[in-house]
Each structure stands twice: as C-alpha cells, then as structure tokens.
Amino acid sequence: MGNKKDYGPEPLSLNPNTITTRTLHSDVSPRSSTSDNLLQLELEDHYDIIKDLGKGTYGKVILARCKETDTKVALKILPKLTTKQREFKREFNYSYYLSPHYNIVDTYNVVFETNTSFIFAQEYTPLGDLFDAIPPQIGMAEKDAKTVIQQVASALDFMHSKNLVHRDIKPENILIFEPDFSRVKLMDFGMTKKDGVLVRKINGSIPYTPPEICEAVRNEGIVVRVENDIWALGVLLFCMLTGNFPWENADIGDMYFKEFVVWQRRKSTKIPSQWxxxxxxxxxxxxxxLDIKIDKRCPVREIFKYINDPWLVNQRRSGTPISEEERQLGDSDSDNPMGELTSILQNHGIDTHVDKHYRDRRISEWLLSL
Structure with missing residues (x-):
C-alpha cells in the first residue's frame, strides 16, 4: 500500500489499566479526562442524542452532537451492569493507542462516566459499515474487495507488530469513509488482547471463528494468537467476493468446512464447489x-503479494478457462518456480495449457521481443 503513515511517538505504556500518552485534536467535548480519572457527567447535558448506530452484546454506539462545538461523534456506551471498569479501561486504552493508524478508527481523548455507563467518543462516518456494502449472494466487485482487504490487512499488520490481536474481524467492524472504499477503518477493540494471553472461551462460534477456538468447549483456556486474526481475514475475503459464508462453523461437523479441509490437506485435488x-x-x-494448523498460517502481510493478480475466474486477463494442470500449478507452494513462471507467462499473454511445442515457440518469441 505504499509508505505507511507516520504513527507518531510510541506510547509510554501498554498497560490496559493505564491510559497511553498521546494528543488528538478533537473539539468534541467541553472537557476530557483519562480512564484513571473519569469525569462524572450527565450525557444529555453535553450531547444531543441523534440515533442509535448499533447494538451488541456488551453495549451500544449512538450518534450524538456536542452542544458546545456542534460536532457529530459516535459515542460508545458500555453499561456498568455488564462491564467492569478494568474492561472499559482496556478497550478505551487500546482504541486510543491504535487510532493514529490511517485505517483504524479515531478515538478521541473524550472519556467519562454516568451513573449507569462508561462512555468514550470516536469519529463518525455516515456511510456505515462494510456489512451493508456486500451484496448478498453476489459479493463485491474484485477491485473493491482488493481495495478494502489491503487496508484491513494494513491495520492488522500494525496491530500484530504491537503484539495485539483484534479477535473480532468481521464486516460489521469495518467502517467506510469513502464511497469508492478508498478509505475504510477497522473498529471495535473490545475483544483485543495481547498475543500469548490465556483467555477462557465464553461465547459461541461464528463463521469467522478459527477451528482452534471452535473446537474448545465453554470455559476452556485458549491462548490468543495473531493467527486467529489471519484466519478471520481469509473468511472475510471470501465473504466480500461471494456475499456468502464459506461455512457456518469451522468444525468438522460442518459439511462445507469438511469439504474444504479435505482439499486444504491435499487429500483431494477437487476444488470445493463454493470456491x-x-x-x-x-x-x-x-x-x-486458512491452514488448519495454526503454526503454518501465513502472516497477514502475505495478501499484498497477490493484489496485482486476478482473483475471480470470470475476470482473468487471458479470458480462457482454467485447466486442471493450471489449477495444480497455481495451487502449489509459493517457492515452486513453475507456479511463479506460469503466473508470469499468463500476464504476458502466453497460454500455458496448450501444445508444448506451440508454448515453447511463444516463449521464444516473447524472449526475443525483450
């Protein structure tokens, strides 16, 4: 994606109970405080509530206008009945710490509490989230999916470089800031943890949940790994390009997942129907x-190697059908020179699944033309 944005100085601490030191210019509140020194305010005294933007298991997000500055902001409200103060501190701290990245939603230095809730402010976009931008059963255009996935991968790569795992990658947590998707931002760090931390499984599974978590039983200890995000990124990409989930659960009892596993483990050369x-x-x-073995999954930045390649069969540059030989070459490991050669030749208009002598002649003509 080119040069990364200058993220500014490193925060002094990543202790989730201690707010990091960073300045954000945001005239969205009459006063500000830190998570260690929360101001006690009445929400209605300082903000006009416009509408609900979304609700989740742990809280909700509302659109509000600051009365003193006339600025629209998204206020995340976490009820005290279901949210411990240390959990609120952790989410605000990580959100604030990560937000200088170009593709992570801005969290302002506006944090306070009411009698019933903890609240902090983030930037608002009227374009909504990625979920509503994916046509069901159809999927997004390839160019749009590429634009989005590059930015999400950049945000995740930044998080992973700080040893942080998002743990909730899905379209609902990706905000759109430009109609052509040229700027999207990752949001919601309520589940974010450090890489290597042990947590207990308390929730059920969704299609983005990796198999190592799906297999765990309730209250079983799970080690948080950056590879959890990489799995979710792969499922996200599938959803963007198809408008469907690849499976309901990454569990061997799911027939679509089982079919994928058979192919993934190279026990069959037959591509699963939905792929x-x-x-x-x-x-x-x-x-x-989407390797079943967590230690074999590629880093998130691997996606950048494939951005300039065709992704959908009906949009291939050559306009020709894919042969079984080509599938096997393209599906080989990245260090296989034949697979790389096939890709290079195709990009120069050389048909790689025709008569060998004809192919050799075309290769010779191409080399001579250079």
Whole structure:
C-alpha cells in the first residue's frame, strides 16, 4: 500500500489499566479526562442524542452532537451492569493507542462516566459499515474487495507488530469513509488482547471463528494468537467476493468446512464447489491463511503479494478457462518456480495449457521481443 503513515511517538505504556500518552485534536467535548480519572457527567447535558448506530452484546454506539462545538461523534456506551471498569479501561486504552493508524478508527481523548455507563467518543462516518456494502449472494466487485482487504490487512499488520490481536474481524467492524472504499477503518477493540494471553472461551462460534477456538468447549483456556486474526481475514475475503459464508462453523461437523479441509490437506485435488469462482493464485493465498494448523498460517502481510493478480475466474486477463494442470500449478507452494513462471507467462499473454511445442515457440518469441 505504499509508505505507511507516520504513527507518531510510541506510547509510554501498554498497560490496559493505564491510559497511553498521546494528543488528538478533537473539539468534541467541553472537557476530557483519562480512564484513571473519569469525569462524572450527565450525557444529555453535553450531547444531543441523534440515533442509535448499533447494538451488541456488551453495549451500544449512538450518534450524538456536542452542544458546545456542534460536532457529530459516535459515542460508545458500555453499561456498568455488564462491564467492569478494568474492561472499559482496556478497550478505551487500546482504541486510543491504535487510532493514529490511517485505517483504524479515531478515538478521541473524550472519556467519562454516568451513573449507569462508561462512555468514550470516536469519529463518525455516515456511510456505515462494510456489512451493508456486500451484496448478498453476489459479493463485491474484485477491485473493491482488493481495495478494502489491503487496508484491513494494513491495520492488522500494525496491530500484530504491537503484539495485539483484534479477535473480532468481521464486516460489521469495518467502517467506510469513502464511497469508492478508498478509505475504510477497522473498529471495535473490545475483544483485543495481547498475543500469548490465556483467555477462557465464553461465547459461541461464528463463521469467522478459527477451528482452534471452535473446537474448545465453554470455559476452556485458549491462548490468543495473531493467527486467529489471519484466519478471520481469509473468511472475510471470501465473504466480500461471494456475499456468502464459506461455512457456518469451522468444525468438522460442518459439511462445507469438511469439504474444504479435505482439499486444504491435499487429500483431494477437487476444488470445493463454493470456491471454484476463484483463480489458482487466490486459492494459494486461501490455502496459506486458512491452514488448519495454526503454526503454518501465513502472516497477514502475505495478501499484498497477490493484489496485482486476478482473483475471480470470470475476470482473468487471458479470458480462457482454467485447466486442471493450471489449477495444480497455481495451487502449489509459493517457492515452486513453475507456479511463479506460469503466473508470469499468463500476464504476458502466453497460454500455458496448450501444445508444448506451440508454448515453447511463444516463449521464444516473447524472449526475443525483450
């Protein structure tokens, strides 16, 4: 994605109970405080409530206008009945710490409490989240999916470089700031934890949940890993390009997941039916990021190697059908020179699944033309 934005000086601490030191210019509140020194305010005294933006298990987000500055903000409200103060501090701290990244939603230095809730302020976008931008059963245009996934991957790569794991990657947590998707931002760090931390499984599974978590039983200890996010990123990409989930649960009892596992483990060369719209190059990435063995999953930045390749079969540059030989070459490991050669030749208009002598002649003509 080119040069990364200058993120500014490193915060003094990543202790979730201690607010990091950073300045954000935001005239969205008459006063500000830190999570260690919360101001006790009445919400209605300082903000006009416009509407609810979203509700979740742990709280809700509302659109509000600051009475003193006439600025619209998104206020995240976490009820004290279900949220411990240390949990609120952790979410605000991580949100504030990460928000200088270009593709992470801005969290302002506005944090306070009421009699019933903890509240902090974030930037607002009228364009909503990615979930509503994905046409069901159809999916997004390839160019739009590429634009989005690059930015989400950049945000995750930044988080992972700080040893932080988002743990809740899904379209609802990606905000859209431009109609052409040229700027999207990752949000909601309520589940964010440090890499290597032990947590207990308390929730059920969703299609983005990796198999190592799906297999755990309730209250079982789970080690948080950055590879959890990488799995979710792969599922997110599938959803963007198809408008469907690849499976309901990443559990062997799910027939669609089982079919994928058989292919992923190379026990069959047959591409699962719901994956056949993807080119061999993209299937190579899916095989890497959706590896059942967590230690074999690729880093999130691996996606950048595939951005310039065709991803959907009906949008391939050559306009020709994919042969079984080409599938096997494109699906091979990244260090296989034949797979890389096939991709290069295709990009120069050389048909790689025709008569060998004809192919050799075309290669010779191409080399001579250079």
């Amino acid at each position: 056949r719209k993807f080119t061999p190059r993209l299937m190579r990435f899916f095989r890497k990021c």
